[in-house]
Each structure stands twice: as C-alpha cells, then as structure tokens.
Amino acid sequence: xxxxxxxxGAHLLRRAGFGGTPEEIDNLSTRGREGAVDYLINFNQIDNxxxxxxxxxxxxxxxQGDITNGEIRRWWFTRMVATKRQLQEKMxxxxxxxxxxxxxxxxxxxxxxxxxxLRQYAFDRFDTLLLRVSQDPAMLIWLDNITxxxxxxxxxxxxxxxxxxxxxxxxxxxGQQNYTEEDVKEVARAFxxxxxxxxxxxxxxxxxxxxxxxxxxxxxxQSNFSGEDVITILAAKPATARYLTWKLFxxxxxxxxxxSADKATIDTFSKxxxxxxxxxxxxxxxxxxxxxxxxxxxxxxxxxxxxxxxVGSIRMLGGTYNPGTxxxxxNTLAQSSRNMGQDxxxxxxxxxWEFNLGWINTASMLERYNFANTYLSNRNTxxxxxxxxNDQLKSITKAASKKTVKKFLARLGPLSVGEALGTLRTYLExxxxxxxxVYVNDDATVDKKIRGLVHQIMSLPEYxxx
Amino acid sequence: MPTTxxxxxxxxxxxxxxxxxxxxxWLSEARAQDIAAFDSRKFxxxxxxxxxxxxxxVIPYTNARYASLRPVLSFDEAELKDAQxxxxxxxxxxxxxxxxxxxxxxxxxxxxxxxNGVGYPNQSTSHFLGTDIWMTANTNGGSGNxxxxxxxxxxxxxxxxxxxxxxxxxxxxxxxxxxxxxxTISNFATYTFQxxxxxxxxxNNQLNTFRANNNxxxxxxxxxxxxxxxxxxxxxxxxxxxxxxxNYNSTVTYPANNSLGNALRMVAQTMTTIxxxxxxxxxLGGFDDHSAQIGSAQDPTNKLIGSHxxxxxxxxxxxxxxxxDMDAHGIRDVVIMVFSEFGRRPNENASRGSDHGRAAPMFVxxxxxxxxxxxxxxxxxxxxxxxAGNLKENIDFRQVYATILDKWxxxxxxxxxxxxxxxxxxxx
Numbered sequence: 001x002x003x004x005x006x007x008x009g010a011h012l013l014r015r016a017g018f019g020g021t022p023e024e025i026d027n028l029s030t031r032g033r034e035g036a037v038d039y040l041i042n043f044n045q046i047d048n049x050x051x052x053x054x055x056x057x058x059x060x061x062x063x064q065g066d067i068t069n070g071e072i073r074r075w076w077f078t079r080m081v082a083t084k085r086q087l088q089e090k091m092x093x094x095x096x097x098x099x100x101x102x103x104x105x106x107x108x109x110x111x112x113x114x115x116x117x118l119r120q121y122a123f124d125r126f127d128t129l130l131l132r133v134s135q136d137p138a139m140l141i142w143l144d145n146i147t148x149x150x151x152x153x154x155x156x157x158x159x160x161x162x163x164x165x166x167x168x169x170x171x172x173x174x175g176q177q178n179y180t181e182e183d184v185k186e187v188a189r190a191f192x193x194x195x196x197x198x199x200x201x202x203x204x205x206x207x208x209x210x211x212x213x214x215x216x217x218x219x220x221x222q223s224n225f226s227g228e229d230v231i232t233i234l235a236a237k238p239a240t241a242r243y244l245t246w247k248l249f250x251x252x253x254x255x256x257x258x259x260s261a262d263k264a265t266i267d268t269f270s271k272x273x274x275x276x277x278x279x280x281x282x283x284x285x286x287x288x289x290x291x292x293x294x295x296x297x298x299x300x301x302x303x304x305x306x307x308x309x310x311v312g313s314i315r316m317l318g319g320t321y322n323p324g325t326x327x328x329x330x331n332t333l334a335q336s337s338r339n340m341g342q343d344x345x346x347x348x349x350x351x352x353w354e355f356n357l358g359w360i361n362t363a364s365m366l367e368r369y370n371f372a373n374t375y376l377s378n379r380n381t382x383x384x385x386x387x388x389x390n391d392q393l394k395s396i397t398k399a400a401s402k403k404t405v406k407k408f409l410a411r412l413g414p415l416s417v418g419e420a421l422g423t424l425r426t427y428l429e430x431x432x433x434x435x436x437x438v439y440v441n442d443d444a445t446v447d448k449k450i451r452g453l454v455h456q457i458m459s460l461p462e463y464x465x466x
Numbered sequence: 467m468p469t470t471x472x473x474x475x476x477x478x479x480x481x482x483x484x485x486x487x488x489x490x491x492w493l494s495e496a497r498a499q500d501i502a503a504f505d506s507r508k509f510x511x512x513x514x515x516x517x518x519x520x521x522x523x524v525i526p527y528t529n530a531r532y533a534s535l536r537p538v539l540s541f542d543e544a545e546l547k548d549a550q551x552x553x554x555x556x557x558x559x560x561x562x563x564x565x566x567x568x569x570x571x572x573x574x575x576x577x578x579x580x581x582n583g584v585g586y587p588n589q590s591t592s593h594f595l596g597t598d599i600w601m602t603a604n605t606n607g608g609s610g611n612x613x614x615x616x617x618x619x620x621x622x623x624x625x626x627x628x629x630x631x632x633x634x635x636x637x638x639x640x641x642x643x644x645x646x647x648x649x650t651i652s653n654f655a656t657y658t659f660q661x662x663x664x665x666x667x668x669x670n671n672q673l674n675t676f677r678a679n680n681n682x683x684x685x686x687x688x689x690x691x692x693x694x695x696x697x698x699x700x701x702x703x704x705x706x707x708x709x710x711x712x713n714y715n716s717t718v719t720y721p722a723n724n725s726l727g728n729a730l731r732m733v734a735q736t737m738t739t740i741x742x743x744x745x746x747x748x749x750l751g752g753f754d755d756h757s758a759q760i761g762s763a764q765d766p767t768n769k770l771i772g773s774h775x776x777x778x779x780x781x782x783x784x785x786x787x788x789x790x791d792m793d794a795h796g797i798r799d800v801v802i803m804v805f806s807e808f809g810r811r812p813n814e815n816a817s818r819g820s821d822h823g824r825a826a827p828m829f830v831x832x833x834x835x836x837x838x839x840x841x842x843x844x845x846x847x848x849x850x851x852x853x854a855g856n857l858k859e860n861i862d863f864r865q866v867y868a869t870i871l872d873k874w875x876x877x878x879x880x881x882x883x884x885x886x887x888x889x890x891x892x893x894x
Contacts, residue, residue, distance in 0.1 A: 152816025361650035362700035432667030
C-alpha cells in the first residue's frame with residue numbers, strides 16, 4: 001500500500017473536496033493512499049449529522065414555493081462548506097458541470113431536484129446516471145425534449161447527449177468522428193414523446209402518441225430504437241469511456257494535452273470503466289489512487305474554480321459560513337462565486353464552464369481579491385455571512401513574523417511562493433507610514449496585519465492554483 | 467512576460483497620450499496623420515450567442531420555399547412593418563424582422579452592410595466548436611489564440627492597457643493572446659481592489675505588497691504567470707478606468723431592461739472618456755431558439771413576441787442608442803461587426819422553433835461603412851441545401867474579418883488569419 005505524505009493528503013483533499021484543516025489532512029495521510037481514497041469514496045460511512053442539522057435549521061423546502069433561485073444556491077454552498085463527505089459534493093459539482101443545466105430556462109424546483117439526482121447517482125453505473133438525468137424534468141425542459149414529438153423531432157437533446165454527455169464530436173483518443181448529422185436526427189426520433197407529468201412529484205412519462213415507433217438508423221444499425229436503447233448504446237461506447245475519463249482527468253488531475261502519451265493515459269484509464277460494468281466509482285477510485293494523480297505534473301496544475309476558491313478558503317483556514325435563515329440568509333458565497341464566473345445552477349451554456357484560463361480575466365481576478373477582503377474584514381460574527389474570528393487567526397500565528405507567514409502559507413495550501421515569502425514578511429513589519437515596525441502577535445496585530453496577510457496570500461498567483 | 471507591457475503598466479495611464487504623440491516628431495506629416503487616423507478608429511464586436519436565426523432576421527419574404535419550410539415561423543410581406551407602421555422591407559426580396567425598426571433606419575441612412583450567406587466550408591453545427599472557430603478564425607478545430615487577441619498582440623503591446631475592453635463576465639476566446647491582457651468588466655462599481663476599510667492607513671502597504679508579489683518573474687506561459695499578469699492589469703487598470711469614466715455624460719437615453727444596451731453604454735463610457743480605448747466587445751446570448759422562438763403560452767402564433775422577437779428588438783434599439791451616443795460625443799469613426807456562430811435550419815421544428823443550421827447573414831455598420839447588400843442570399847431550393855437541410859455559405863467569415871482588419875484597423879490580415887482573403891468592399 002502506498003503511503004500518503006501530508007502534502008499529498010492536502011492535494012487529495014483539495015481536489016477530491018475543497019481542502020481542509022491540518023486535522024482533516026492528517027486523517028487522510030495516516031490511512032495511506034488507497035485507504036484515504038477508500039475513506040473519501042465510501043462517504044456513506046462518514047457521519048454527516050452536523051451538516052444535516054445545519055441544513056434542517058437553515059432551510060425550509062417543505063413547500064415548492066420556498067425552493068427559489070437564491071435558496072437553492074445558499075443551500076448548496078452550505079452543503080459544500082459543512083459536509084464531512086467532501087467527495088460527494090465535489091462529484092455532484094462535476095456532474096452539474098457535465099450535465100450543465102441552468103435556471104435561466106428551468107424552474108428552480110426542477111434544478112433542485114436534478115441536483116439531488118446528480119448527488120444520488122454520482123457514483124453509480126454511468127448508464128443509470130445518464131438515464132435518470134435524461135428522464136428528469138430539468139433536462140427534459142432544458143434541451144427541449146418535451147417538445148420533441150413524432151414527425152417533427154427537436155434535435156437539441158439528441159445532439160448534446162452525444163456531443164457533451166457521452167462521446168464528444170470526435171473521439172478524444174483516436175480523433176475519429178463519433179456520429180453524423182444523420183445520427184443526430186435519428187437519435188432525436190428515439191427520444192420523441194419523452195415527457196413528465198405536470199403534477200408533483202413530476203414523474204417521467206412517455207407520451208405514446210408522440211413517440212416515433214418507426215425504424216431508426218443509428219450508428220449504422222437499423223431497429224425501432226427507444227430512448228432507453230440509445231442511452232444503453234451510448235454508455236457502452238468506448239468513445240464514451242474515453243470522453244468521461246478525459247473530462248475527469250481535466251477536472252481532477254491536470255489539463256490533458258493532445259500528446260500521444262496523454263491519449264495513451266486516457267485510453268488506459270477508460271478501460272477501468274469498460275471492465276467494471278461502467279462503474280463511475282471504480283473509475284474515480286482508479287484515478288485518485290494513480291501515480292498520475294500524485295505526479296509533479298498534477299500538483300497545482302489547475303486553476304481553482306471559483307467554488308473551490310471561496311469554499312476552500314473557509315475550510316482550510318477554519319473560517320465560518322453562517323448561512324442564516326430565509327429571508328435573512330447570507331448568499332455571499334453564491335454571489336461572489338457568480339461574480340468570479342461560476343454561478344451554480346447557472347452555467348453559461350450546456351457545455352458547462354470553461355476551466356483554467358477560462359476563469360481568468362481582470363474582472364474575475366478583482367472579484368477574487370475582493371472576496372478575500374470581504375471575508376477577512378468581516379468582524380460581524382453574530383450575523384449571517386462569511387468570516388474568520390480573531391481567535392482562530394491568532395491560533396495560527398507564531399511569535400516571529402517569518403514563522404507566522406510560513407504557518408499561514410502551509411495552512412492555505414501548503415503553498416510554496418519563493419520570494420513572496422519575504423515580501424509578505426515585510427508587509428507584517430511595515431506600519432502605516434511605510435516605516436518598519438516590530439511584529440508582535442498581539443490582538444491588535446491579528447486584527448489588522450494578520451487579516452491583511454491572509455488577504456494578500458489569497459491574492460497570490462500561487463493561491464489561485466489547485 | 468514581456469517587459470514592454472510591464473514597463474508600460476508601471477508608467478500608468480498618464481503617460482499614454484505622450485506615447486501616442488511622440489512618434490510624430492520622426493514621421494512625415496502624411497504618415498503621422500495616417501497613424502493618427504487609425505489611433506482614433508473604434509471597432510466594436512457584438513456576438514449573438516446561441517446561433518441567430520438569419521432567415522428570420524434578414525427575411526426572404528418573397529421566397530415561396532421560405533414560406534413552405536416555415537408554415538408557423540415565416541413572415542409575409544404584409545407583416546414586415548414596425549410598431550410605427552413603417553415598412554422594414556429593404557429590397558424586392560429581403561426585409562428585416564418587424565421589431566428591427568431602428569436598425570432599418572440605420573440601413574436607410576446607408577450605414578449598414580448586410581453580408582449574406584456567411585459561413586465556412588463544413589460549418590460546425592456545434593455551439594462550442596462553432597464559437598471557437600469564429601473566435602479563432604481557425605476552421606480546423608478552433609484552437610489557438612483569438613483573432614482579436616492576435617491583433618492586440620500586434621498593435622496594443624506598449625500602448626494603453628485599456629486599448630481594448632471586453633464587457634461581460636468572461637473573456638471570450640477571441641481575445642486569447644500571448645502578450646496583451648484584455649480587461650473584462652461586468653460592473654464598473656466593483657472594478658477596484660478593495661482593502662480593509664477599518665485600516666485605511668494600511669491600504670498602500672496592501673497595494674505595494676500585491677504589486678510586488680504579482681510582478682515577480684514567473685514562468686512565461688504558465689498559469690501562475692497568466693494569473694499574475696492579469697492581476698496586475700486588473701489592479702492598475704482599475705484605478706485609471708474609474709477615474710476616466712467619471713467624466714462620462716450623455717444626452718442619449720438607452721433602452722431600459724436591455725442587457726445589450728447596458729453593455730454598449732459601458733462601451734460608450736470607456737470609448738468616450740479614454741481616447742486610446744479603440745476596441746470593444748459585447749455579447750447577447752439566448753439565440754438558441756429550439757422552442758418558443760415566437761409567441762407565448764397564451765398567444766402561441768404571435769410572431770411579434772417570443773424569444774427571437776425580444777432579442778432582435780433589444781439588439782436593434784441598443785445598437786441605435788449606442789451609435790447615437792457616439793455621434794453625440796463627436797466620435798464618428800465607429801465600426802460595429804455583428805456575428806453568431808451559425809444560423810438556423812430553414813425547416814422549422816414542431817416546438818415553434820428552429821434547430822441548428824449553417825450559413826447566415828452578418829452585419830457591419832457605422833458611419834464609415836458603405837451600406838447595402840453584400841454576398842448572395844443562399845438558395846433555399848432543396849437541391850441547394852446540404853444533406854442536413856441547411857443553407858450553404860457563399861462568403862467565408864474570414865473575408866469579413868480580413869476586410870475589417872485591412873481596411874479599418876490598418877492591420878495585415880494575412881498575418882492574423884494565416885491566409886489572404888478577398889476584401890468585400892464595405893469599407894474603403
């Protein structure tokens with residue numbers, strides 16, 4: 001069994017979750033590589049009652065009218081900050097991006113229900129997840145399948161299920177074209193009549209009179225294919241295995257290139273999917289326990305998603321997100337993340353978010369720095385919002401300025417920042433008039449310079465990386 | 467990171483006007499005027515995201531095939547009248563959607579070039595690949611830097627960091643570049659580096675620390691380098707921008723509840739107050755009209771309502787207000803280019819909508835533009851459509867780019883587009 005160093009444990013927790021405290025990282029490291037991944041992936045064994053109590057006291061979704069745009073965002077961010085089952089939420093985020101559906105077109109109650117479907121089937125067989133998502137009202141509405149009817153097919157869903165949810169336009173390994181325009185038309189026919197009943201709980205139904213029972217030619221095969229048939233066919237395609245593997249690598253490991261070495265890696269891992277009955281769980285386990293995942297190349301090779309930036313800063317530092325209760329709840333996290341370019345429940349389009357450089361522009365960088373300032377300068381610890389207490393900050397400080405900077409860099413990564421270490425130390429030792437002052441870790445310094453120090457660390461290029 | 471831009475950034479915005487004036491000392495007067503002319507030329511790109519239905523934007527109202535392929539969606543001659551009852555017909559064959567009255571007035575004034583039948587060979591019907599292709603002008607996979615990013619790298623490095631501005635939440639791939647970072651702004655009010663208000667005396671320390679940390683020499687081409695460069699650009703550019711746009715005043719009323727109008731007003735704010743801000747980019751999404759392109763649940767066949775009519779009305783009103791605003795500020799050298807990743811299929815679907823298509827019209831407009839019709843409207847005959855029933859292109863979109871790059875922006879289009887494309891004549 002491979003061992004797991006503290007740095008590797010931190011890396012695993014930042015990627016498989018949002019990062020954590022030294023205690024949480026130690027808990028992973030002591031289990032070794034496979035044991036830590038087991039722990040994360042068998043999350044049902046982790047007690048999550050604290051989060052459940054917080055959700056119960058912070059949200060009331062007993063009537064459909066309570067499930068609003070703002071509330072579902074507040075709810076998911078609360079989960080992400082408070083859960084002990086970090087991989088469950090991270091994987092839900094992966095699928096939200098994969099099956100990117102937006103409240104711009106879909107009612108909030110359906111967005112909420114879809115989110116629960118994604119969470120419930122996140123590690124299931126991919127066939128099951130794909131079927132559940134496809135038959136759920138949110139997707140039926142989002143890609144117009146409810147108006148896809150016999151004789152006049154609407155191709156929206158038929159195209160995206162192939163291009164974005166399963167195979168991709170071209171095979172990510174072989175480069176071969178995966179489907180034709182004719183396949184799009186024929187797949188659309190297979191999904192005609194797919195709809196949902198308009199009364200709660202809005203179950204899936206096929207409107208028989210609108211379903212096309214004719215023979216369809218799909219991928220060169222002729223049959224009276226149903227929508228379920230198509231989903232089974234798509235989930236079994238090697239191209240799908242490779243596309244999902246490629247997406248998981250880009251999300252969890254490192255940006256995949258077009259090199260033949262990378263293509264070989266994707267091909268290798270895609271076999272785990274094909275050899276394990278399309279198990280998402282086994283594919284994810286293989287990725288997280290791999291040498292690729294712990295390689296130098298993977299370390300800090302991704303740019304933090306806004307959700308990782310915001311939620312991670314609370315989890316790693318030991319800060320607090322008090323979500324409050326409706327109508328006096330705090331939606332700071334959702335709003336900040338949206339301003340940084342990641343509006344949960346509102347991806348830009350069905351392709352989801354563009355990662356890495358897609359997150360970077362001058363406005364989104366200012367939003368990051370300004371979220372850090374909002375978080376660090378909020379001393380109102382009695383009201384809903386995002387904050388960290390002076391006591392918590394003081395517990396991380398040391399008597400010497402250099403050791404203090406090092407301690408916070410370790411806490412927020414651990415980060416290696418070269419000469420910025422000296423610059424940050426100088427910041428701690430500089431007074432209002434720009435003159436040197438002696439650093440003392442007293443309450444006044446914590447309230448002023450330590451808060452400023454963390455704002456500065458969160459504004460480092462290194463901190464933007466994951 | 468190239469030191470040129472860093473040095474420039476450190477000089478701040480005050481030095482910008484100097485850098486533009488100084489070279490004239492060494493130039494002939496004619497050449498200096500030439501450069502001055504390019505330096506004052508404005509170019510604005512409007513992206514219509516989702517695939518605009520070209521057939522219901524520039525409408526072939528006399529075409530029997532158009533009517534028969536679109537029994538629900540099509541407009542006939544009598545329907546091409548705007549809210550004031552003015553005709554939106556522009557030729558014996560074509561008319562604008564009736565919600566585009568303002569746009570029709572710009573066309574009548576000779577300011578709108580309609581380039582019909584624009585696309586490229588084997589045009590992608592994927593939103594994402596299609597958009598990447600338009601943004602990069604690379605029809606082979608849509609990878610690489612953006613066409614405007616390449617232009618910015620050639621022309622703006624060493625000039626004002628506010629030479630080009632993108633309005634919106636994300637930076638479009640069109641601006642992906644090696645050197646020049648294009649600022650992206652969604653809200654002027656929050657476009658600033660905030661520090662702890664309890665300790666105002668520490669703000670300078672904060673800014674100095676930030677600059678020192680983000681001005682470090684980080685690996686060129688790395689994410690860390692890009693993050694640091696963008697961060698510096700943001701923090702330093704924000705101060706200059708905030709100071710400049712405070713001087714904006716306008717007599718023009720922009721349409722209410724119109725996100726494109728809001729974005730174009732922001733472009734007007736920067737272009738009228740920052741002389742070196744010459745390139746703007748805005749986008750309006752929602753054109754993916756697979757369903758309810760026309761009508762509402764209560765009034766399903768009303769073609770003057772529904773998603774497409776609302777979008778085109780917002781577009782028409784916003785563009786008119788923006789050009790009026792620029793005119794009112796005495797800035798007449800403005801060219802706007804309008805594009806979408808693809809058009810929509812002639813044959814409508816059963817959802818009162820249309821599926822992904824191919825060729826569609828583009829617009830290039832402004833005072834300097836020779837208005838009129840360019841390119842051939844694609845045939846709707848069954849034999850002329852592609853195998854999926856989509857319109858074929860007659861004009862390559864890179865011809866439009868090349869015309870603008872060569873004739874308006876004073877660039878060498880070949881070096882940006884990788885090949886020479888025939889100019890189309892809508893600009894001298």
